Amino acid sequence: MSAATPLPADRPAFAATGRTPLLSVRGVKTFYGNIIALKGVDLDVNEGEIVTLIGANGAGKSTLMMTIFGNPRAREGSITYAGRDITRMPTHEIARLNLAQSPEGRRIFPRMTVYENLQMGAAVNGGAHFAQDLERVCALFPRLKERLHQRGGTMSGGEQQMLAIARALMSRPRLLLLDEPSLGLAPLVVKQIFSVIKDLNERDGMTVFLVEQNAYHALKLAHRGYVMVTGTITMSGTGRQLLDDPSVKAAYLEGGRH
Amino acid sequence: MSAPAPALAAAPAARPALDLQAILKDALLFALVTFGLCVPVVAYRTDLSSTSALDLTPRWGLVAILCGLVFLARLAQRLILASRDARRALTPSPRQATEAVDATPNAAQSVSRFGLPLFLGVALTFPLLAALGTGGLSESRYWIDLGILILTYVMLGWGLNIVVGLAGLLDLGYVAFYAVGAYSYALLSTTFGLSFWICLPLAGLFAALWGMILGFPVLRLRGDYLAIVTLAFGEIIRLVLINWSDFSGGAAGISSIPRITFFGLPFTADEDGFAASLGIPFSPMHRVVFLYYLILVLALITNLVTLRLRRLPIGRAWEALREDEIACRSLGINTTNTKLTAFALGAMFGGFAGSFFAVRQSFVSPESFNFLESAIILAIVVLGGMGSQIGVAIAAVAMVGGPELLRNLDFLKPVFGEHFDPNEYRLLLFGLAMVVMMIWRPRGLISERSPSVVLKERKAISGSLVKEGHG
Numbered sequence: 001m002s003a004a005t006p007l008p009a010d011r012p013a014f015a016a017t018g019r020t021p022l023l024s025v026r027g028v029k030t031f032y033g034n035i036i037a038l039k040g041v042d043l044d045v046n047e048g049e050i051v052t053l054i055g056a057n058g059a060g061k062s063t064l065m066m067t068i069f070g071n072p073r074a075r076e077g078s079i080t081y082a083g084r085d086i087t088r089m090p091t092h093e094i095a096r097l098n099l100a101q102s103p104e105g106r107r108i109f110p111r112m113t114v115y116e117n118l119q120m121g122a123a124v125n126g127g128a129h130f131a132q133d134l135e136r137v138c139a140l141f142p143r144l145k146e147r148l149h150q151r152g153g154t155m156s157g158g159e160q161q162m163l164a165i166a167r168a169l170m171s172r173p174r175l176l177l178l179d180e181p182s183l184g185l186a187p188l189v190v191k192q193i194f195s196v197i198k199d200l201n202e203r204d205g206m207t208v209f210l211v212e213q214n215a216y217h218a219l220k221l222a223h224r225g226y227v228m229v230t231g232t233i234t235m236s237g238t239g240r241q242l243l244d245d246p247s248v249k250a251a252y253l254e255g256g257r258h
Numbered sequence: 259m260s261a262p263a264p265a266l267a268a269a270p271a272a273r274p275a276l277d278l279q280a281i282l283k284d285a286l287l288f289a290l291v292t293f294g295l296c297v298p299v300v301a302y303r304t305d306l307s308s309t310s311a312l313d314l315t316p317r318w319g320l321v322a323i324l325c326g327l328v329f330l331a332r333l334a335q336r337l338i339l340a341s342r343d344a345r346r347a348l349t350p351s352p353r354q355a356t357e358a359v360d361a362t363p364n365a366a367q368s369v370s371r372f373g374l375p376l377f378l379g380v381a382l383t384f385p386l387l388a389a390l391g392t393g394g395l396s397e398s399r400y401w402i403d404l405g406i407l408i409l410t411y412v413m414l415g416w417g418l419n420i421v422v423g424l425a426g427l428l429d430l431g432y433v434a435f436y437a438v439g440a441y442s443y444a445l446l447s448t449t450f451g452l453s454f455w456i457c458l459p460l461a462g463l464f465a466a467l468w469g470m471i472l473g474f475p476v477l478r479l480r481g482d483y484l485a486i487v488t489l490a491f492g493e494i495i496r497l498v499l500i501n502w503s504d505f506s507g508g509a510a511g512i513s514s515i516p517r518i519t520f521f522g523l524p525f526t527a528d529e530d531g532f533a534a535s536l537g538i539p540f541s542p543m544h545r546v547v548f549l550y551y552l553i554l555v556l557a558l559i560t561n562l563v564t565l566r567l568r569r570l571p572i573g574r575a576w577e578a579l580r581e582d583e584i585a586c587r588s589l590g591i592n593t594t595n596t597k598l599t600a601f602a603l604g605a606m607f608g609g610f611a612g613s614f615f616a617v618r619q620s621f622v623s624p625e626s627f628n629f630l631e632s633a634i635i636l637a638i639v640v641l642g643g644m645g646s647q648i649g650v651a652i653a654a655v656a657m658v659g660g661p662e663l664l665r666n667l668d669f670l671k672p673v674f675g676e677h678f679d680p681n682e683y684r685l686l687l688f689g690l691a692m693v694v695m696m697i698w699r700p701r702g703l704i705s706e707r708s709p710s711v712v713l714k715e716r717k718a719i720s721g722s723l724v725k726e727g728h729g
Contacts, residue, residue, distance in 0.1 A: 069587075069588050071584065071587065071588075090592075091587040091588055092587050092588075092590050092591055092592045092593065093590075095587070095588055095589055095590030096590045101588045103584065103585060103588060107582050107584060107585035108582075108585070109577070109578050109581035109582055109585065110581060111577075111581060111707050112574075112577060112578065112581060112707075112709070113709045113711070115709070115711055116574060116577075116709060116710060116711060119571075119574060119711070120574060120575075120578050120586075120589055120591075121589060123571060123574075123575065123589055123590055123591055124589065124590035126571070127571070149709060151707075151709075167589070171589070171590065
């Protein structure tokens with residue numbers, strides 16, 4: 001029998017520890033015009049965890065990610081981060097709460113150099129420990145160090161993804177939100193990026209919320225996972241549990257061991 | 259920067275043969291289309307005969323010349339393009355996928371490294387050069403006036419460059435701030451008798467204020483919508499100036515605005531004038547030369563401030579805003595403030611230029627601030643290459659100085675007949691130049707964005723390592 005429990009609609013899944021979660025999403029509904037994209041999402045991310053959210057195209061994964069950042073804004077429900085209600089906060093103020101995001105499609109600044117992109121990442125803290133952080137991300141991604149003065153848009157997709165993550169790291173986030181870091185990348189690069197995420201979590205104790213299509217890798221990496229189907233969380237459990245769940249296997253993992 | 263692989267370079271046999279027949283056919287087609295266009299437009303001219311009837315004067319010779327020119331131009335273009343394509347086919351450019359953003363500096367950028375000191379040198383010594391070239395200070399008046407005009411547009415271009423080039427906010431109503439600056443000086447000096455040197459900063463402040471006022475309602479707009487609203491804003495300011503006669507003098511404008519003084523010394527032949535105080539003979543050219551250097555200094559200040567700001571967080575935020583507003587916001591940049599400062603600063607420099615305009619003309623009227631002015635300033639920024647300071651300067655010289663040169667095209671009279679007036683063709687050539695630019699340099703003269711930070715151990719990265727574009 002699978003250990004993953006299908007979620008009753010009225011009872012959100014809390015982590016076993018019972019701590020107050022670092023990020024908690026409660027009953028969030030988001031609309032694009034009149035079209036509902038998130039139909040009341042409940043989700044928790046605890047300090048020190050890697051939590052992944054998997055789901056098919058158009059399930060609302062990225063919408064949830066963007067809603068946490070206030071763009072688009074949740075029409076109902078609440079989002080709490082480190083004890084503060086951030087549901088109605090402007091995006092740029094949310095970014096100043098030690099919450100960093102590597103958005104879908106990377107969204108690096110293509111005409112600016114890698115160095116300038118990283119400077120923008122450090123804009124939140126005014127570049128107070130810029131040199132130190134630069135060294136750190138260069139150690140994590142040696143490829144970026146080689147390319148500090150190259151324009152972001154001229155780099156390969158994998159390098160741009162590394163830059164997007166590195167840029168997010170420049171603000172020294174407590175919680176890192178990653179939207180599909182493996183999108184369109186070669187398996188080897190995906191492996192590299194996932195091992196960096198693991199490192200960040202284990203060595204620096206960074207909390208990571210990972211939205212992924214690449215369910216196998218993501219669930220293997222994550223402590224806990226959520227499955228989203230058309231704007232609702234349908235399942236949650238530890239990464240292992242979800243990996244072994246037959247319905248998850250059928251929907252997201254068939255032939256997907258790559 | 260990557261050298262072509264020797265094996266490829268040594269294989270000219272692989273070069274595809276030029277398809278001459280197709281090229282000739284294409285050029286003939288172009289000539290035919292030209293002929294078709296010429297028949298209703300050029301082939302007959304209507305003249306009033308002595309009996310007040312309309313006479314048709316056939317001009318088939320001219321039509322033939324035009325068709326021939328188009329034929330040759332198209333032929334040359336196709337041949338040049340064909341040989342270039344053949345060359346490219348042999349050595350694939352490492353920047354094929356990423357032409358707009360490639361890492362290696364292009365030719366124009368390398369030129370600008372030498373061009374910059376040259377440009378500045380010419381600008382600084384221009385009155386002297388003009389005087390030497392024409393054989394006297396008074397004779398050089400036309401050229402120095404032209405220099406002032408060009409520099410005014412250079413300054414306006416640099417000012418608008420902050421808004422359009424750096425922050426990426428398409429502003430079609432920039433002339434409104436020029437007008438605010440001009441009327442600020444005109445009204446303050448004629449009503450309160452304030453001197454230019456007090457009004458100059460005030461004009462900048464007022465214009466910046468209006469920049470913010472425009473900024474607030476358009477914060478949520480982008481691209482086309484922003485362009486339309488700013489366009490309307492420019493027109494509103496002009497219409498208010500025309501219709502609010504009590505305040506602005508209406509369509510008649512404001513005349514006899516006090517002229518510039520040398521920090522208090524008027525440029526007059528009087529005892530306490532500039533020339534008498536210095537003990538040199540009076541010449542009306544002193545004022546013109548002073549105006550030239552004044553606008554040069556103002557323009558250079560605009561440039562220096564922009565260059566300095568680009569290295570500061572606010573300048574980086576502008577550029578990041580141009581690249582990606584959403585990413586900007588999720589990095590903690592307050593896009594509202596960023597946009598407003600861009601509008602305000604751009605407008606401030608427009609205001610400075612406006613008050614200079616007023617003191618130079620000593621007359622302002624709403625006619626000087628129509629949409630065409632905005633369009634010219636924007637064209638300067640776009641043609642120069644958005645965000646490139648030197649590109650904007652070159653474009654201003656070409657856009658403002660170029661049409662002036664056309665006045666001297668009288669030598670073409672034997673070709674086109676005695677009635678040929680080169681001035682009538684200015685806008686035509688202007689448009690032609692635009693079309694040519696859009697074909698050959700669609701991203702502006704200097705399309706390369708130079709990084710705001712360059713560390714010493716800069717390492718050239720071979721373009722061949724670049725694999726993918728925007729991804």
